[in-house]
Amino acid sequence: MDAQDLANLAHLRRARDLIDREYARPLDVPTMARHALMSPAYFSRRFRAAYGETPYSYLMTRRIERAMALLRAGSSVTDACMEVGCTSLGSFSSRFTELVGETPSAYRAREHEAVAAMPACVAKLTTRPTRELPSRNGEAVRDPAP
Numbered sequence: 001m002d003a004q005d006l007a008n009l010a011h012l013r014r015a016r017d018l019i020d021r022e023y024a025r026p027l028d029v030p031t032m033a034r035h036a037l038m039s040p041a042y043f044s045r046r047f048r049a050a051y052g053e054t055p056y057s058y059l060m061t062r063r064i065e066r067a068m069a070l071l072r073a074g075s076s077v078t079d080a081c082m083e084v085g086c087t088s089l090g091s092f093s094s095r096f097t098e099l100v101g102e103t104p105s106a107y108r109a110r111e112h113e114a115v116a117a118m119p120a121c122v123a124k125l126t127t128r129p130t131r132e133l134p135s136r137n138g139e140a141v142r143d144p145a146p
Helices: 003-022 029-035 040-051 055-072 077-083 089-100 104-109 120-127
Strands: none
Touching: 003 029, 003 040, 003 055, 029 040, 029 055, 040 055, 055 077, 055 089, 055 104, 077 089, 077 104, 089 104
């Protein structure tokens, strides 16, 4: 790996950190790319090469992870959807079902006693959506790189 690759990776981490911190606010690829000091097209290509998924897919995975925690805590599906930054309940429910394998309502209704007994860091890893399904746009949905 040369110096340019290392610099690009550092810039990509800045953008990924932005997504992790600000997942609930409106984020688009141009905004993420600005944080990575890259053009949107170059950023999207480099992000996918580095992390195995598109920036949007990574953002949605973060949102769904947070929504899962909110649903386990008793939030309504609508409240969880809005709190994680999704504006369309239908799109949120579709993506949730795609990643988790069950609807948000079914997930909320299910018992989560085992997760409640785990430390938060273990619960996050255990409940991370990792389904290997093609998404609507054909990209593979997979667990992001650490």
